[in-house]
Amino acid sequence: MPPDLPQPETDALHASLMLQETVKQEIRRQGGWIPFSRFMQLALYAPQYGYYTGGAHKIGAAGDFITAPTLSPLFGQTLARQLAELLPQTAGTVYEFGAGTGALAATLLQHLPPHSLREYCIIELSPDLAARQLDHIRRHAPEAAAKVRRLNTLPDTFDGIIIGNEVLDAMPVKRIARLSDGLMQVGAGIENDTLCLQNRPLDNPGLIRTVETYLPHLTPYTSELHPAQHAFIRTLADKLTRGAMIWIDYGFDAAQYYHPQRSDGTLIGHYRHHTVHDPLFLPGLTDLTAHVNFTDIADAGCSAGLDLIGYLPQSRFLLNLGITDLLAQTAPLDSAAYLHAAAALNRLTAQHEMGELFKVIAFGRHIDIDWTGFRHGDICHKL
Numbered sequence: 001m002p003p004d005l006p007q008p009e010t011d012a013l014h015a016s017l018m019l020q021e022t023v024k025q026e027i028r029r030q031g032g033w034i035p036f037s038r039f040m041q042l043a044l045y046a047p048q049y050g051y052y053t054g055g056a057h058k059i060g061a062a063g064d065f066i067t068a069p070t071l072s073p074l075f076g077q078t079l080a081r082q083l084a085e086l087l088p089q090t091a092g093t094v095y096e097f098g099a100g101t102g103a104l105a106a107t108l109l110q111h112l113p114p115h116s117l118r119e120y121c122i123i124e125l126s127p128d129l130a131a132r133q134l135d136h137i138r139r140h141a142p143e144a145a146a147k148v149r150r151l152n153t154l155p156d157t158f159d160g161i162i163i164g165n166e167v168l169d170a171m172p173v174k175r176i177a178r179l180s181d182g183l184m185q186v187g188a189g190i191e192n193d194t195l196c197l198q199n200r201p202l203d204n205p206g207l208i209r210t211v212e213t214y215l216p217h218l219t220p221y222t223s224e225l226h227p228a229q230h231a232f233i234r235t236l237a238d239k240l241t242r243g244a245m246i247w248i249d250y251g252f253d254a255a256q257y258y259h260p261q262r263s264d265g266t267l268i269g270h271y272r273h274h275t276v277h278d279p280l281f282l283p284g285l286t287d288l289t290a291h292v293n294f295t296d297i298a299d300a301g302c303s304a305g306l307d308l309i310g311y312l313p314q315s316r317f318l319l320n321l322g323i324t325d326l327l328a329q330t331a332p333l334d335s336a337a338y339l340h341a342a343a344a345l346n347r348l349t350a351q352h353e354m355g356e357l358f359k360v361i362a363f364g365r366h367i368d369i370d371w372t373g374f375r376h377g378d379i380c381h382k383l
Helices: 010-029 036-045 073-089 103-111 127-140 142-147 205-214 227-239 294-303 314-320 323-328 336-349
Strands: 093-097 119-123 148-151 158-165 174-179 182-191 194-201 221-225 240-252 268-271 274-276 287-289 307-313 358-365
Touching: 010 036, 010 182, 010 194, 036 174, 036 182, 036 287, 073 103, 073 158, 073 240, 073 323, 073 336, 093 103, 103 119, 103 127, 103 142, 119 142, 127 142, 127 148, 142 148, 158 227, 174 205, 182 205, 205 221, 205 227, 227 240, 227 294, 240 294, 294 307, 294 358, 307 314, 314 323, 314 336, 314 358, 323 336
Parallel strands: 093 119, 093 158, 119 148, 158 240
Antiparallel strands: 174 182, 174 221, 182 194, 240 358, 268 274, 268 287, 307 358
């Protein structure tokens, strides 16, 4: 283990070792190799030991990463302005994926018009995480907690607003390598009873077509494909009878994502606020993530007949909706509270922070409003 990384506690290390055994058993059952997407699925979501299913607190200053809703309530307050415009044209339900700590839900419940919001549904598979989310909401938005409902399966149809902040980046990806001897799919194998990365020739016709759509004809060149993201968006789009979808995440359009100079893709690990480049490092304790290909997301939504409303940087979305006005209402200008809120706003909107790397993409069906969040700065032409 690299000496500059914090040592895991005994229980955490034991959990990681147990997950590694689970992965090895899967590899043996599959004949000695599994695609990287399957390894990533197990590393993040395996029952009891996966990164998101293991029960540890991952989000916030004490965890591995900080999200916009936990950074400042200004994020949720600003998003609420956009949702408030949309809710009257739907059945009045908000559906949140990837609710994390429940911070975004609590802020939205506090600031959405009570007469417009009928129900707030959190789609969450983990009972442990769902309990923590509801506890947070009850403590921070007790007057609206009765409107919250947990779903552990998708409804047959959606009539409302679907939202997700940093959801897509946590979905398993395919790792593909274009090498001098052909297209390879990166996966996990076992050498000397240790997990290792191994390549296998890519023979899936559908993946090969996607490779030829996106990856440049350069060798060596390795990057990610996102069939799980595409299928997820397409499934939700097919079920959306009326309403909208808003996704906020870090990523690029396809031309940027598969730039010739980005020859090793975007896959990265996060371990206790440290960047890790070995995706096999301490499985279950390391967050694995890849940037979003927003061109592919746009294709998934539009192919299901949704209207592509807009695509722009997070900074422009928040500024369009008046986040600076909300900042001015937080506290007196010379107070410590104001300075703290202003520093958080800077992280949310600054080009070198979250403002430009994070993007917002929205779709609609049977919605007729002038979306304030996309009024200026739309860059759909890049998709």
